[in-house]
Amino acid sequence: MSARDAIARHPWRWIATAVIVLILALVLAGVLIVRSLLQPQRFTALLQSQLANAGLVLSVDKPASPALWPHPAVQLQGFRLSVAGATTPLLSASEARIVVPWRALLHRELAVERLEIENPRIDLDQLQTLLSRMPHGAGAPRLPRIGAGLRIVNGTLVRADEPLLFDVNAETGPLLPGTLFHMDATARNGADRGGKLSLRMLPQYQDGTLEFEQLNLQIGVEQGAQAHIAGDASWRGGSELGASLHGGFTLPAHGSVAVASTPAPASSSPSPMPGRSYTLALQVHPAHGATPMTAALKLDGEGKHVNMSVQPAALPGWWNDVLGSAPATALAMPPVSGSAQLDAADFGPLQMRGVKIESGRQVIPLDASSVAAPKPSSSGR
Numbered sequence: 001m002s003a004r005d006a007i008a009r010h011p012w013r014w015i016a017t018a019v020i021v022l023i024l025a026l027v028l029a030g031v032l033i034v035r036s037l038l039q040p041q042r043f044t045a046l047l048q049s050q051l052a053n054a055g056l057v058l059s060v061d062k063p064a065s066p067a068l069w070p071h072p073a074v075q076l077q078g079f080r081l082s083v084a085g086a087t088t089p090l091l092s093a094s095e096a097r098i099v100v101p102w103r104a105l106l107h108r109e110l111a112v113e114r115l116e117i118e119n120p121r122i123d124l125d126q127l128q129t130l131l132s133r134m135p136h137g138a139g140a141p142r143l144p145r146i147g148a149g150l151r152i153v154n155g156t157l158v159r160a161d162e163p164l165l166f167d168v169n170a171e172t173g174p175l176l177p178g179t180l181f182h183m184d185a186t187a188r189n190g191a192d193r194g195g196k197l198s199l200r201m202l203p204q205y206q207d208g209t210l211e212f213e214q215l216n217l218q219i220g221v222e223q224g225a226q227a228h229i230a231g232d233a234s235w236r237g238g239s240e241l242g243a244s245l246h247g248g249f250t251l252p253a254h255g256s257v258a259v260a261s262t263p264a265p266a267s268s269s270p271s272p273m274p275g276r277s278y279t280l281a282l283q284v285h286p287a288h289g290a291t292p293m294t295a296a297l298k299l300d301g302e303g304k305h306v307n308m309s310v311q312p313a314a315l316p317g318w319w320n321d322v323l324g325s326a327p328a329t330a331l332a333m334p335p336v337s338g339s340a341q342l343d344a345a346d347f348g349p350l351q352m353r354g355v356k357i358e359s360g361r362q363v364i365p366l367d368a369s370s371v372a373a374p375k376p377s378s379s380g381r
Contacts, residue, residue, distance in 0.1 A: 040064035040074040043098050047112050047148060054144035055133055056090070057082045067097065072105050074098040079117065083130045090126035093117045098148075114149035122152075122168065124159040141210040141237045143203055146175040157187065165189055177205050180214070195221045210235045215245070226250045229280075236286065239293045239313060243284040250275045276302045308338030308359070333359060 041064065048058045061078025079096035080089040097116040103109070155168035170185035183199040197220075202213040212233045220226045231245035252275045278301030287293045292313045299306040314335035321332055342355040 040066055042110055043074045043100055043112055044076070046110055047098055047115065050112070050146050050148060051081070052084075054146055055084050055130060057084055064098075072100045072102065073116075074100065083126050083133070086126060086129060088123060088126055090130060091117065091120050091122050093120040112148040114151055116151045116153070117155070118153045120152055120155045122155050122157045124157055124164065141235050143177060143205070143210055144175060145177075149173045163190070175203070177203050193222050193224075195219070208236060224252060233284075239287040241284055241293060242286045243282065245282045246280065248277060248279040250277045278302070278304065303343030304341070306338075306340040308336055308340060310336045
């Protein structure tokens, strides 16, 4: 029987076969086109440039290769992220992926959506080195511009080669002025006790001032403390730091535990939790002329009422004087003004009851209602 006779006897079978062959040809052609568009060296160089703005150096053991599943990406082998000039990597992993958005790929644009890293080793000492290099002196502050997000899966946090936290999972968005930044992270310690962190903020530049609007921070520990802080902050460099924050925290009640819950959206208020709850309001006034930066704190809760102000710049000098004073010399009072009333205060084996403290001149009470609430978010995740 000839091929023409076979087609005549089973036309639909041959039509289906032709359609399948055509689809496979189109898929193969699409794969080849995408691979030609996905030039790994371009996106690797872009990510290296963005990380260099934050003082980080990206290096790999092998040339990057394209990957198409489950989304266009550049595969990195022997991935290391180091602080500039350091010999020990801040973050290292056997593999990492630079995810490329379809829109940028099809329009031949150079853009990176996020960096994905599985099972990384994160060095806390190197992280502290990176933070210490951020500008602390006078002058206009600078916000590192990182246009790509970061996703870490099943990482391990170490310090001096000793593991501190396990199952570290974190995801962030891009860090750019005018773009709502988010960071969500979870981890467990060696006792298999978990914790969560959620941060939202909108960084802005206004007349040489770095502003953090819609700031919302939530921290929770399983069977432990929960905290929520919201407000706004600004920084002009050096000690010209200002903030208006409010929120609260909850400690486990004796004989009960406060169970950690999933962080609420940035625009919501913290939900009541079992245990001992406290409200707080914090205002930081930047240095002005001969007046140094001052922080005023008001805390109210079960058996604890604190309304005090402190000049943070004076604390290190006072502490050095305490350490260097002679045994028979009277200790100088800390640079704190205000009052505190505590029904009980426990410091390890030291337990005190009915504690009342009056220091310096009486500060004007700070009403939590006077603290500006965070502006409602116009965008978010």
